[in-house]
Amino acid sequence: MTTNVFDLTGKAVVITGGAGGIGSATCHQLGGAGATIIATDVDENGLARLKGELESRNIRVHTYVGNTSKEEDVIAIFKAISNNVGIPDILINNAAQGIHTPPQDTSVAEWDRVMDTSLKGYFLNAREFSKLILKARKPAAVVNIASIAGSSAIGRGNFVYSTAKGGVIQMTKELAIEWATANIRVNAIQPCSVNTPGWRRWVETEGEKAQVLMSRLLQGIPLGRVAEPEDIANAVHFLASDASAMVTGVILPVDGGNLAFNAGGNLGLY
Numbered sequence: 001m002t003t004n005v006f007d008l009t010g011k012a013v014v015i016t017g018g019a020g021g022i023g024s025a026t027c028h029q030l031g032g033a034g035a036t037i038i039a040t041d042v043d044e045n046g047l048a049r050l051k052g053e054l055e056s057r058n059i060r061v062h063t064y065v066g067n068t069s070k071e072e073d074v075i076a077i078f079k080a081i082s083n084n085v086g087i088p089d090i091l092i093n094n095a096a097q098g099i100h101t102p103p104q105d106t107s108v109a110e111w112d113r114v115m116d117t118s119l120k121g122y123f124l125n126a127r128e129f130s131k132l133i134l135k136a137r138k139p140a141a142v143v144n145i146a147s148i149a150g151s152s153a154i155g156r157g158n159f160v161y162s163t164a165k166g167g168v169i170q171m172t173k174e175l176a177i178e179w180a181t182a183n184i185r186v187n188a189i190q191p192c193s194v195n196t197p198g199w200r201r202w203v204e205t206e207g208e209k210a211q212v213l214m215s216r217l218l219q220g221i222p223l224g225r226v227a228e229p230e231d232i233a234n235a236v237h238f239l240a241s242d243a244s245a246m247v248t249g250v251i252l253p254v255d256g257g258n259l260a261f262n263a264g265g266n267l268g269l270y
């Protein structure tokens with residue numbers, strides 16, 4: 001008999017930004033593999049919708065409203081999780097925010113808002129999660145959703161978001177080393193553009209520029225399409241499960257070849 005290394009039965013997973021595009025696809029994917037889902041988000045209505053969807057599939061789900069950038073919220077949520085659900089096994093750091101402001105016009109308020117959610121929030125959730133895991137002395141996995149913008153420059157006012165994602169990538173490596181002897185694996189995923197509500201809202205607000213943006217964007221993706229939320233959720237599943245038991249400190253692009261492709265390269269010319 002072979003063991004299903006992707007099975008998550010008996011595992012509890014915390015997913016920040018669970019009501020969003022990638023977050024909710026990840027809740028469905030990991031819940032479908034048997035995990036109990038613990039979704040956190042600032043969006044109370046979105047969490048209620050997600051809860052209904054998961055329960056209709058007989059997936060066990062708990063939701064907590066809170067802001068990942070607020071220390072008091074994150075501490076309170078992990079306390080409630082350990083009291084009401086038990087000690088979770090897996091953390092998916094996913095909630096993030098971006099802006100599209102050129103560096104010279106970026107205000108400190110914008111810088112702080114993006115960094116607080118997209119970098120400090122990842123630290124706060126990892127810290128509170130690790131306290132429970134280290135005390136319980138059980139193996140665990142953290143998956144950080146980074147971006148291709150964390151290791152290659154995108155332009156178009158992505159500066160603060162990209163800087164935060166670069167921080168997420170280095171944080172992933174540091175935490176992987178810090179916690180390796182405790183068997184807490186820490187890995188990250190670098191998506192290219194993903195067809196989520198947040199991404200679609202951004203494309204829509206670009207108005208006339210949207211067509212140019214999309215065509216330039218697609219030119220950079222050798223597989224010829226933007227990712228779907230499920231493409232990211234599948235990779236999260238791998239890194240969250242025993243299928244990746246020997247994988248830690250890895251930054252995995254899920255980008256249709258975008259990072260591998262030199263900007264001056266050609267597709268299908270020869």
Ligand SMILES: NC(=O)c1ccc[n+]([C@@H]2O[C@H](COP(=O)([O-])OP(=O)(O)OC[C@H]3O[C@@H](n4cnc5c(N)ncnc54)[C@H](O)[C@@H]3O)[C@@H](O)[C@H]2O)c1
Pocket residue numbers: 016017018019020021022023040041042043046066067068069093094095096097117121145146147148190191192193194195196197198199
């Ligand atoms: N969509 C893309 O093109 C893309 C590309 C690369 C990386 N990513 C990354 O994937 C992750 C998810 O992106 P998405 O496109 O699904 O976004 P989304 O906007 O669809 O969803 C994000 C979710 O996070 C929640 N959220 C935002 N700030 C929060 C906060 N401070 N506290 C708690 N919840 C908060 C939102 O309410 C929302 O439900 C992010 O880390 C993003 O940077 C997305």
